[in-house]
Structures are given as C-alpha cells and as structure tokens.
Amino acid sequence: MVRTPCCKEEGIKKGAWTPEEDQKLIAYLHLHGEGGWRTLPEKAGLKRCGKSCRLRWANYLRPDIKRGEFSPEEDDTIIKLHALKGNKWAAIATSLAGRTDNEIKNYWNTNLKKRLKQKGIDAITHKPINSTGFEPKVNKPVYSSGSARLLNRVASKYAVELNRDLLTGIISGNSTVAEDSQNSGDVDSPTSTLLNKMAATSVLINTTTTYSGFSDNCSFTDEFNEFFNNEEISDIYTTVDNFGFMEELKSILSYGDAGAGVIEDSPEVNVADAMEFIDSWNEDDNMVGVFV
DNA sequence: AAGGGCCTCAACCGCTATAGA
DNA sequence: CTCTATAGCGGTTGAGGCCCT
Numbered sequence: 001m002v003r004t005p006c007c008k009e010e011g012i013k014k015g016a017w018t019p020e021e022d023q024k025l026i027a028y029l030h031l032h033g034e035g036g037w038r039t040l041p042e043k044a045g046l047k048r049c050g051k052s053c054r055l056r057w058a059n060y061l062r063p064d065i066k067r068g069e070f071s072p073e074e075d076d077t078i079i080k081l082h083a084l085k086g087n088k089w090a091a092i093a094t095s096l097a098g099r100t101d102n103e104i105k106n107y108w109n110t111n112l113k114k115r116l117k118q119k120g121i122d123a124i125t126h127k128p129i130n131s132t133g134f135e136p137k138v139n140k141p142v143y144s145s146g147s148a149r150l151l152n153r154v155a156s157k158y159a160v161e162l163n164r165d166l167l168t169g170i171i172s173g174n175s176t177v178a179e180d181s182q183n184s185g186d187v188d189s190p191t192s193t194l195l196n197k198m199a200a201t202s203v204l205i206n207t208t209t210t211y212s213g214f215s216d217n218c219s220f221t222d223e224f225n226e227f228f229n230n231e232e233i234s235d236i237y238t239t240v241d242n243f244g245f246m247e248e249l250k251s252i253l254s255y256g257d258a259g260a261g262v263i264e265d266s267p268e269v270n271v272a273d274a275m276e277f278i279d280s281w282n283e284d285d286n287m288v289g290v291f292v
Numbered sequence: 293a294a295g296g297g298c299c300t301c302a303a304c305c306g307c308t309a310t311a312g313a
Numbered sequence: 314c315t316c317t318a319t320a321g322c323g324g325t326t327g328a329g330g331c332c333c334t
Contacts, residue, residue: 016302016328038319054320055303090322105323106301 013047017056021046025053026061059102066098070107078104078112083126 028044034057036043037050046053059065070078074096081092089101089108096104113123120128 014304035319049304050319051305052303058321059302087323101322102302110300 012049014052017060021048022056022061025057029057029061059100064098065100070099070111074099075112075115078108079116079126082108082112 024044024046028040032043037054040046040050040053041048044053048056077095078092081095085091087105089105093099093101093104116123116126122128
C-alpha cells in the first residue's frame with residue numbers, strides 16, 4: 001500500500017533550516033497563529049512540507065522553549081519519569097517546562113542512558129545490571145517473600161536498626177505497629193515514614209480485603225503510582241544514589257511486568273514465608289546489621 | 293594539516309489517534 | 314459508519330562538529 005505523501009514531493013526542500021526560512025515561519029505564525037500546517041508553507045512563502053514547518057516550530061522556534069543544558073533536577077525528573085512511563089517522551093516533556101519531547105529523547109539517548117549504565121543500572125528496566133548488589137547478604141537460603149526481601153533491602157540501604165515488631169507489623173500488613181514505632185522513636189523519622197508508606201502498600205498487596213479506603217478490587221497500578229508520586233518518596237527516589245534501590249523496590253512491589261492488575265494476582269508476597277523468614281532469623285546470622 | 297571515528301541533535305519517516313465532513 | 318485531513322508520537326537518520334592519531 002502506498003501512503004499518500006503529506007505534501008507534494010516536487011520542489012520541497014529538506015534538511016537544515018536557514019535563518020531566512022525561520023524568520024518567514026515565525027513572521028507568519030505571529031500573524032496567523034498555529035494551525036493549518038498543510039497550507040502554511042505556500043502562504044508563508046516556504047518551500048517546505050507542512051509537517052516540517054510544524055516540527056521546526058514545535059521543536060525549535062517556539063518562544064517558550066528553554067534551551068541550554070539540563071539541570072540536575074531536570075535529569076532526576078527525566079530518570080524518574082522514564083522509569084514510570086518508559087519511552088513516552090511527550091508525556092515526560094509535559095513535566096519539564098520549556099523542554100520538547102525531541103530534546104528529552106535526544107538527551108536521554110546521548111547522556112542519561114550512558115550515565116545509568118555507568119552506575120550499573122539498566123536504562124530500559126531501571127534495574128541493577130548486576131542485581132547482587134541489592135541482594136541481602138545472608139548465609140542461609142534466601143526466602144522468596146517479596147516483603148522480606150524488600151525490608152531487608154530497606155534496612156541494608158538505610159543502615160538502620162529495625163525493630164523486630166515493626167518488621168513483623170509491616171510484613172503482616174499492620175501499619176499501626178509502624179506508626180507506634182515512629183511515635184516511640186524506634187527508628188528515625190524519614191525511615192519510619194518511608195516504612196509506613198511501604199506498610200500501607202504491602203497491605204495493599206497482602207490482603208484482598210479493604211484497608212484505609214483502598215478498594216479490594218482497585219488497580220494496583222494506580223496505588224503503586226500514587227505511592228511513588230508521593231512527594232517524600234519522590235525525593236528519595238529521584239536521588240540518583242538511591243535510584244537502583246528504588247527500582248528494585250518497584251520491581252518487588254509491581255509483581256512482574258508493569259501493567260495493571262488486581263491485587264489478587266500478586267505472586268510476589270507470601271506472608272507466611274515472610275513470617276517464617278523473620279522467625280528463623282537470629283543474631284548469629286550475617287545480615288549486615290539489618291535487624292535488632 | 294589531514295583524515296578517520298565518534299558524538300550530538302535537528303530533522304525526517306512511518307505510524308497511530310483524532311476530528312470533522 | 315467511512316473516509317480524509319491533520320496532529321502528534323517515537324524511532325531513526327545523517328550533517329556537522331569535535332577529538333584523536
């Protein structure tokens with residue numbers, strides 16, 4: 001099947017735009033506004049395809065486009081959003097004022113992708129290329145419970161001493177325990193806040209009944225995104241040093257591919273296994289100081 | 293100085309989505 | 314409902330600049 005060309009091929013100029021062409025396009029758009037791209041070239045005196053004019057305007061000439069180097073904050077935002085949305089450049093661009101999808105796409109392919117690789121993070125999955133860096137250093141067999149692995153990593157990462165009851169409460173989905181611990185000062189505040197949020201999330205995973213307004217049939221993806229879009233979590237998440245860890249956390253919580261699903265489908269978390277994991281642990285185990 | 297390789301990024305291509313007739 | 318035009322998106326390309334030998 002032959003596709004209808006967007007414009008007549010003959011006499012159409014391709015390649016880099018000249019300053020004169022830019023001026024013609026800017027002048028026309030200032031007078032008439034955007035739109036009518038198909039007929040615009042002829043009216044503006046340009047020997048260009050309408051699509052080429054639209055792209056030139058959208059990606060380069062628009063007055064609100066911010067040019068110049070990306071800030072570290074912009075870098076973090078792009079990395080975070082790419083982890084959540086994938087190669088949805090237009091969607092990512094809506095969160096970065098003055099940046100175009102094309103610019104972000106180029107920047108990702110030429111800079112950020114390499115940077116992540118250098119940090120040992122897969123730029124597609126956002127998971128550590130060598131995942132052993134995030135595995136708990138345990139001499140005994142590692143249990144497959146998502147919650148146990150999650151909490152072990154939390155503790156390892158933040159090098160905090162986790163109260164055994166707190167841990168039990170989180171894995172069993174009793175966030176009240178976590179709140180009590182926060183109030184009693186058993187763990188430092190940012191960590192306990194993080195753990196409380198995790199607790200709420202693990203409740204979502206672990207139970208098919210309702211909890212704190214979460215419907216038992218709600219899409220996990222919505223709550224998952226809400227969890228990671230939380231400002232405080234987001235701050236941790238966008239710190240590049242924590243990036244691999246948070247991606248690992250995401251992979252544990254998201255049980256498989258990132259698509260939507262109902263809670264009951266989760267194969268990741270097995271509460272009984274997690275509790276057995278805690279019960280079987282003792283101070284002689286080499287757990288890099290995870291639990292007290 | 294020359295030329296070869298690499299990198300960047302503007303521009304293009306091919307496709308889908310959407311609106312309107 | 315179908316068709317067509319247009320807008321928008323993501324992947325890819327290639328010109329030009331830079332660096333190294």
